[in-house]
Amino acid sequence: MPEIALEMKNITKRFPLVVANDKVNFSVYRGEIHALVGENGAGKTTLMSILYGLYQADSGEIRINGKKIKITNPNVAIKLKIGMVHQHFMLVPPLTVTENVILGMEPKKNNFFIDIENATKKVKEISKGIGFKIDPNAKIENISVGIQQRVEIIKVLYRGAEILVMDEPTAVLTPQEVEELFGILNSLKKQGKTIIFITHKLNEVQSISDRITVMRRGKVVGVKKTKETNKEEIASMMVGRKVIFKVKKKEHDLGRNVLKVSKLNALNNKKLPALKNVSFEIKEGEILGIAGVEGNGQTELVEVITGLRKAKNGKISIYDKEITSDSPREVKEEKIAHIPEDRRQRGIIPAFTVSENLILGSHYKKPFNNGLSLNLNLIGNHADELIKQFDIRPSNKDNLLKSLSGGNQQKVIVARELYGNPILLIAAQPTRGLDVGSIEFVHQQIVNERDKGKGVLLVSADLEEILSLSDRIAVIYEGKIVAFLDPKKTDEKELGLLMTGSIQKKE
Amino acid sequence: MKSKNRINFYSLLEKITPLIAVIFALLVGAGVILIIGEDPIFVYKVLFSNALSNRDGWGNVLFRATPLIFTGLAVAFAFRCGLFNIGGEGQMYIGTFLATWVGFTFTNLHAFILIPLCILAAAAGGALWAAVPGILKAKTGVHEVIVTIMMNWIASSLTFFLVLKFKAPPTEAMVAAGVKQMIPHTRQIAEAARLPRIYHILKSLNIDFPSYNQVNISFFIAIAAAILVYYILWKTNLGYEIRAVGHSPLAAEYGGISVARNIILAMVISGALAGLVATNEVMGFKYRWRQELFTGYGFNGIAVALLGKNHPLGVVLAAILFGVLNYGGAIVNIFTGGRIPRELIMVLQAVIVIFVVISDEVVKRIIRKRRKIS
Numbered sequence: 001m002p003e004i005a006l007e008m009k010n011i012t013k014r015f016p017l018v019v020a021n022d023k024v025n026f027s028v029y030r031g032e033i034h035a036l037v038g039e040n041g042a043g044k045t046t047l048m049s050i051l052y053g054l055y056q057a058d059s060g061e062i063r064i065n066g067k068k069i070k071i072t073n074p075n076v077a078i079k080l081k082i083g084m085v086h087q088h089f090m091l092v093p094p095l096t097v098t099e100n101v102i103l104g105m106e107p108k109k110n111n112f113f114i115d116i117e118n119a120t121k122k123v124k125e126i127s128k129g130i131g132f133k134i135d136p137n138a139k140i141e142n143i144s145v146g147i148q149q150r151v152e153i154i155k156v157l158y159r160g161a162e163i164l165v166m167d168e169p170t171a172v173l174t175p176q177e178v179e180e181l182f183g184i185l186n187s188l189k190k191q192g193k194t195i196i197f198i199t200h201k202l203n204e205v206q207s208i209s210d211r212i213t214v215m216r217r218g219k220v221v222g223v224k225k226t227k228e229t230n231k232e233e234i235a236s237m238m239v240g241r242k243v244i245f246k247v248k249k250k251e252h253d254l255g256r257n258v259l260k261v262s263k264l265n266a267l268n269n270k271k272l273p274a275l276k277n278v279s280f281e282i283k284e285g286e287i288l289g290i291a292g293v294e295g296n297g298q299t300e301l302v303e304v305i306t307g308l309r310k311a312k313n314g315k316i317s318i319y320d321k322e323i324t325s326d327s328p329r330e331v332k333e334e335k336i337a338h339i340p341e342d343r344r345q346r347g348i349i350p351a352f353t354v355s356e357n358l359i360l361g362s363h364y365k366k367p368f369n370n371g372l373s374l375n376l377n378l379i380g381n382h383a384d385e386l387i388k389q390f391d392i393r394p395s396n397k398d399n400l401l402k403s404l405s406g407g408n409q410q411k412v413i414v415a416r417e418l419y420g421n422p423i424l425l426i427a428a429q430p431t432r433g434l435d436v437g438s439i440e441f442v443h444q445q446i447v448n449e450r451d452k453g454k455g456v457l458l459v460s461a462d463l464e465e466i467l468s469l470s471d472r473i474a475v476i477y478e479g480k481i482v483a484f485l486d487p488k489k490t491d492e493k494e495l496g497l498l499m500t501g502s503i504q505k506k507e
Numbered sequence: 508m509k510s511k512n513r514i515n516f517y518s519l520l521e522k523i524t525p526l527i528a529v530i531f532a533l534l535v536g537a538g539v540i541l542i543i544g545e546d547p548i549f550v551y552k553v554l555f556s557n558a559l560s561n562r563d564g565w566g567n568v569l570f571r572a573t574p575l576i577f578t579g580l581a582v583a584f585a586f587r588c589g590l591f592n593i594g595g596e597g598q599m600y601i602g603t604f605l606a607t608w609v610g611f612t613f614t615n616l617h618a619f620i621l622i623p624l625c626i627l628a629a630a631a632g633g634a635l636w637a638a639v640p641g642i643l644k645a646k647t648g649v650h651e652v653i654v655t656i657m658m659n660w661i662a663s664s665l666t667f668f669l670v671l672k673f674k675a676p677p678t679e680a681m682v683a684a685g686v687k688q689m690i691p692h693t694r695q696i697a698e699a700a701r702l703p704r705i706y707h708i709l710k711s712l713n714i715d716f717p718s719y720n721q722v723n724i725s726f727f728i729a730i731a732a733a734i735l736v737y738y739i740l741w742k743t744n745l746g747y748e749i750r751a752v753g754h755s756p757l758a759a760e761y762g763g764i765s766v767a768r769n770i771i772l773a774m775v776i777s778g779a780l781a782g783l784v785a786t787n788e789v790m791g792f793k794y795r796w797r798q799e800l801f802t803g804y805g806f807n808g809i810a811v812a813l814l815g816k817n818h819p820l821g822v823v824l825a826a827i828l829f830g831v832l833n834y835g836g837a838i839v840n841i842f843t844g845g846r847i848p849r850e851l852i853m854v855l856q857a858v859i860v861i862f863v864v865i866s867d868e869v870v871k872r873i874i875r876k877r878r879k880i881s
Contacts, residue, residue, distance in 0.1 A: 308760060329763030338761070346761045351754045360751070360762040369744040376742070 002029040004066070005194045006051075006163055011060035013046055020046040021057070022218040028163070033185060033195045035205040035226070038215035039238055039435035040406060044198050047215070048165050052084050053077045064163075083161025085152045087168045093141035098123050100140055101155045126157050130187045132180070146177035153184065163194045170204055174293050175463060175496035182208050200238070200436065202231045203464070214238055239436050247443045247468055250451060254471075255284025256319070258424050258455030259305070264314030266304045274300035276479040278314070282424070282455040287446065289470030289487070290459045293499050297479035298459045299341060302428045305457075306338050307331040318424065332361050337417035341428035341459065343406070347413045350402035354392065355383030357401050358416050390415040407438030414445055425449045428459040443469060463492045477501045517874050524870050525814050525821070528862035529828065535862075536855045545847055553842050554835030564834065566705065566720035572823075572830030573722075573787040574599075574801075576729035578808025579815060579822035580736050581633075581781035585651075586817045587740055588773035589753035594640060594655025595781040596805025597662030598633035602782020604666045605632035607789050607796040608673070610696025618699040625700050625790055626728070626783070633782020634775045636662060641774025645767035651774070659805070667691075670798050692797035702791040723791030732780060733819040739776075740819075749773050781805060810860045832856060 006028045013021040021043045028034045038044050049055045051062065053071040061068055064080055071077050077084075091100050102119045109115040123136040127150070134150060143151075149169060156164055166185075170178045185195055185208060197209060205212055205226065212224045214237040221237050235243040260281040268274035274297045282288045292298055303309035305316055307328040316324045318334045326334075340346035348357055359368050359379055367378055383397035392404075392411045401409060410430070417425070427446055431439040446469060450456050460466050466473055466487075473485040475498040483498050497503045537547035558564045578595045585592035592598075606629035613621060640654035675694040677686065702724040709716040740746035751759040752769045760766055788801055811829060815821030836852030 306761075327763070327765075328760060329765075332763050340761055342757070345755070345757045347758065349751055349755045349758045352751070356747070360758070363747050363762070364744050373738070373742045374744055374747060 002032070004028070005030040005064070006196075007063040007066075008047065008051065009061050009063070011047065011050060011057045011062075013043075013050060013055060013057050019218050021050070024060070024215070024218070024220050026213055026220065028194055028196060029211075030194055031189060031192045032210040033189055033197055033208055035197045035199060035209035035212045036215065037198075037200055037202070037205055037212060037234060037238060039200065039437065040433070041217075041435070042215040042238070043218040044215055045167065046218075048084070048167065048196070048198060051077065052082060052165065078159050078161075081160050081162040082165065083156030083159060083163065084165045085149070085156055085167065085169060087171060089148050089152055091140045091148060091151060094139060096137050096139055097134060097143075097151050097154075098136040100151055101158050103155075105159065122158065123154060126154050129191070130157075130184050132184060144177075145172050146174070146180065149173070149177075149181065150184070161193070163196065164188065165196045165198070167198045168200075169197070170199065170201060172294075174500055175492050176500060176502075178204070202234055205234065206231060216240055235436060243436055243440065247447050249447055249469075249471075252285055252451070254286050255453060257281045258284055258318065259457065260315075260317045261305070262315045264301075264304065264316065265312040266300050266309060266314075267312060268297075268300055273312075274479050275304065275314075278476075278479070278481055280474055280481060280484075282457055284455060285450055285453045286471045287450050287456040287458055287469055289466040289473045290457065290476055291463060291466045291473055291495050291499055292461075292476035294461050296476050296499075298428070298476060300479075301476070302338070302341065302426055302457075302459060305331070305426060306336065329364075335421065335423045337422035337425045339410075339413055339417055339425070339427040339430045341432075343409060343413065343432075348401045348409055351400060353398050353400055354387065354404070354412060355379050355397040357412055358383050358386055358397075358419075360416065362420065386415040386419065407434045407441075410434060410438060410442060414442060418445065418449065422449075422454065424455045424457070426457045426459075429461060430458070431460075431462065431465060463495050466495070467492065475499055520870055521874065522816075524866045525816060525825070525863055528814070528866045529859055531862045531866070532855055532859040535858045536851065539851065539854060540847070543847065543851075545843065550839055550843070550847055553839050555831065557838040557842075558831045558835040562715070563717050563720055566716065566722040567834040568827060568830040569726050570720070570722040570787070570792075570830070571833045572826040573726045573729045574784045574804045575807055575811045575826035575829050576733060576823055577783045577787075578781050578804050579811030579826050580729075580732055580808075580819060581777045582808050582812035583815065583817040583819065583822050584736055584740070584780060585637075585773055585777035586812060587746075587753050588749045588769060589756070590641075590644070590651050590770065590773055590777070592637065592640075592655055592774065592777050592781075593652050593809065594637060594658050594778070594805070595808045596803075597655070597659035598636040598778040598781035599784045599801060599805050600659075600662040600666045601636040602629040602631070602633035602779075603785040603789055603801060604669060604796055605629065606782075606785035607693055607696060608669075610700035610789065611673075611694045611795075614697040614699075616697075616699060621697060621699045622702065622790070625696070626786055629782040629785035630779035631782070632785075633778040633780070635778070637774040637778020637781070638771065641771040644774070645770040666796070667798060670796055675795070690798055693795050695794045696789065700790060701794055702786060704791070721792050723787065725787035725791040728783065728786050730823065732783060733823050736780070737819040745769075745772065781808070807856075810856060813860060814863050829856060 004027050008024065008026040011021050011024040024043065024047055026047060036044050046055065050057045051071065053073045053076050062071060063069065069080060071080065092103065098116060098120045101123050107115040107119055120136045127134045132150060134147065140148060140151065169181060173181060188195060199205060209226050212226055212229065212234060213220055214222045214234060216238060262279045264275050264278040265273065266275040278301060280288065290298055300309060304311045307326050307330065311324050314324065315322060318336065321334065323331055323334055344350065349360065359382065362368060368375055380397060387395050387397060390411045392408050392415065401412065425446065430442050430446065434442065446456055446458065458466065458469055470487050473487055473490065474481050475483045475485065475495060477499060478501065482504065540547040540550050558568050578599060581595045582592055606625045609625050609628040613624065636658060639658060640651045643649040643654050644651045670691045670693060673693045674691055677689065704721065704723045706716050706718050706720055740750060748759065748764045748769050751762065751764055752766050756766050784801065784804055789796065793800060807829065811822055811825045814825035832852050832855055836849050839847050840849045
């Protein structure tokens with residue numbers, strides 16, 4: 001019988017409108033990698049926040065190594081050797097790796113000076129101990145996201161953590177980086193560290209964890225040994241019903257070119273080239289997936305096509321009509337739907353109601369605007385219809401959008417953009433941060449558009465999504481399209497290598 | 508059911524924060540009065556009963572509230588587009604001077620033409636003055652707070668220059684009395700450019716009202732402006748776009764809304780509202796521009812908008828409250844033989860503003876804390 005490192009018993013945490021944790025029992029063995037899975041809002045983060053002292057439980061107890069303890073704030077958690085690697089890194093970009101690691105508990109020399117030499121040595125030792133190299137004097141702003149995550153891990157180990165909580169650590173990583181991270185986690189495990197791994201990516205759960213605790217709606221619905229279960233079982237436990245993983249796509253013939261992009265060049269916000277001679281076309285009934293590590297020009301590409309960014313040169317046309325450097329409104333007039341990458345900043349107006357959000361972009365046109373004033377009755381009916389059709393919850397059109405969950409916010413965007421029969425759908429990171437149920441829904445909508453003979457440009461950092469939805473894949477690296485691939489003849493590994501410029505492919 | 512009640516409770520709490528702030532401010536004011544050595548209950552009784560217990564008092568209150576409704580609406584409107592228009596003061600100066608100039612220049616026009624023309628001039632002057640920071644913000648990103656503050660100084664100096672240029676000659680009585688110095692002022696505007704006082708209307712309805720009371724038609728123009736602002740913001744395409752830009756410029760841009768165009772439009776409309784102060788102060792009251800007569804309305808408008816939560820109805824109520832304090836304060840000063848200084852009222856107004864900001868933030872934090880869901 002393995003030794004129990006951490007035990008949380010009957011933890012209940014209520015918020016005014018919801019019971020975030022309802023008599024949750026959660027226990028982790030020493031030296032295991034334990035996956036904590038569940039949809040958004042299932043209570044995973046609340047549970048871990050209680051463990052880390054960010055919240056206090058209303059009732060229940062926490063035991064570490066069998067001893068009952070009270071964790072009143074993160075400092076107590078750190079003393080108890082609990083470490084947390086947050087999803088959003090808490091690093092200071094202009095400081096070096098070492099400076100970031102010691103931040104908050106700087107070793108002193110002569111009671112006054114920071115002992116940076118000693119700290120540097122220790123950082124080197126820690127990184128060597130878990131099998132990777134890092135330059136302790138590199139500045140955070142100059143290193144990749146993957147390396148930054150390692151700095152976070154070192155930071156936690158520097159503070160002596162024995163139990164590591166990792167909050168969706170793979171969300172920002174490339175497939176190669178994920179593999180490297182798993183290597184690190186395994187060597188930590190060999191050192192006897194205990195790891196709690198929060199995620200909702202089931203493939204990862206399968207390949208890294210020893211045991212799985214599944215949460216749904218604030219309750220633990222099951223604890224499984226990874227070896228004795230499978231992806232389908234875990235998914236249905238998470239959602240509470242059967243989940244279809246493979247999106248069904250009918251084979252069909254492609255039509256004419258809907259979108260044609262040729263020799264497109266554009267600058268990013270720093271006035272550096274972001275797109276270099278990008279050319280491609282999308283046909284009626286085709287989903288073109290753009291695969292790439294974020295920051296390689298995808299954002300700029302979508303912005304240029306939709307008129308949000310000016311092209312330097314090159315040509316964009318919809319059928320035979322050129323739309324290069326048209327205003328966003330003019331582009332919208334060409335019936336181009338756009339699910340934007342930055343949902344909260346671009347896609348919605350959080351302080352507007354659902355019905356106001358559902359007319360954004362067509363608010364100035366008939367029938368919503370009848371010249372002098374807005375047709376509020378009609379706008380309300382329009383909202384009621386779309387709420388019903390897309391099952392937006394809660395179903396009140398007067399709710400402010402910020403009160404909706406991420407999945408329902410995305411439904412509002414999808415409903416708005418697909419209304420009025422677009423001819424081209426541009427979907428950028430359409431399922432980022434969504435739960436399994438919502439992802440399924442969004443995927444279905446995208447495939448529906450394709451089946452109706454519309455063109456779809458899909459930009460996603462999620463390779464599984466790219467592979468399962470696309471009819472054709474374009475890989476983008478440093479602003480260039482480096483390869484066009486057939487999704488049936490490639491895999492995540494090849495894509496990962498192309499995306500990072502590790503291999504080149506000839507057309 | 509219970510959770511629904513709770514939501515309603517919070518949204519109600521959010522709406523009545525200004526009221527809480529006013530109550531707290533009055534308590535603090537009572538403390539100040541105690542320190543001076545007077546009886547707060549007596550002072551407040553004199554203040555509110557004189558302002559609110561008779562028609563004359565109400566007339567005085569509404570007369571003082573009118574300019575604040577205009578400047579408060581100006582600040583609130585710009586704020587809905589995410590702009591902080593500190594320049595109400597300057598926009599009011601320019602609008603007022605332009606209206607006065609029209610009023611004493613085109614003296615042979617009929618009232619049906621001259622009154623609208625003066626009103627138009629007032630709005631146009633304010634709009635023009637606000638357009639500059641609007642355009643600079645939209646085209647170059649220069650912050651409107653800096654530009655509007657600077658424009659205030661320019662307006663103040665410019666109108667001083669203009670009033671000297673159009674200075675009215677001293678009257679025979681003044682010459683006879685040997686007065687050489689006087690506060691610079693312009694000639695009076697034409698009779699046809701003047702707005703009737705409420706007294707005239709009430710008289711024709713046989714309602715008893717003192718003839719010296721200065722409240723005039725401008726109050727109704729202010730109410731109409733508040734209704735118009737409400738209509739524009741929540742019922743029209745323009746208002747939708749302005750609010751969208753105010754809440755979330757990136758989403759507005761994505762929705763095909765021109766951010767630059769709406770920033771300029773919001774500033775222009777805001778400036779026009781500030782300029783309309785002329786209808787009360789010149790067309791309804793002094794009938795001329797007098798140097799330093801109008802000082803402060805633009806700035807007090809910021810407090811009014813804040814207290815009114817940038818909503819037209821709130822602005823009207825807040826302006827009326829300030830009118831009560833201003834008028835009641837003056838009466839208290841007279842009643843106590845000057846023992847209670849008028850400045851007490853300024854202290855009260857300032858404390859209200861501070862408490863609005865504090866209680867707003869406190870309520871927000873309470874709600875955020877309660878709503879924090881995993």
